[in-house]
Amino acid sequence: GENVEQHPSTLSVQEGDSAVIKCTYSDSASNYFPWYKQELGKGPQLIIDIRSNVGEKKDQRIAVTLNKTAKHFSLHITETQPEDSAVYFCAASEWDFGNEKLTFGTGTRLTIIP
């Protein structure tokens, strides 16, 4: 099955600076890679995703890059703000015995320092 590794586990960034979170995956058949933001006591919220036929996608201050050859993808947050503080999860989608499922990374706790 798919294995997703995520780094770093914690990240502190000064407000206004950029934050980068990296993930690697193992299954070359995976072709959908979403990123989720989870605030304390809440469910994950989709913030951006990318499919394998695209190398980069941007949405305002958030961007995701994908390198299929190296099997890694990254989340970039620019001009960070205090409300960006949360836990971020990457995921990779795989097809498994007739069902599609998401395998999540271990999460990154991002803290924005005012």
Place this chain on the structure above:
Amino acid sequence: GAVVSQHPSRVICKSGTSVKIECRSLDFQATTMFWYRQFPKQSLMLMATSNEGSKATYEQGVEKDKFLINHASLTLSTLTVTSAHPEDSSFYICSARVGGFGTEAFFGQGTRLTVV
């Protein structure tokens, strides 16, 4: 984005009792819903995949007789934790996919289950 509503958000129950958690897709039909379990400061672990009108597919190590999943309609899936024990205390989260392979999955707000 699409809205997935999960109820209740918090529940406390006594050991040995059963608890039902509901997951509803409010503005779309979801042929497939997923149930996850999350321990404090850990990632989401898939428990089972629920397809409307058929039996759920459980991940390895998940007891299907303990975690009963019913997906009776295109907008509702339920997870029942039977004969709950303190070790079942966790954060349970459902999600629903809008379309087919490689489409967005939206998550409910989660249910904090505490078994005392």
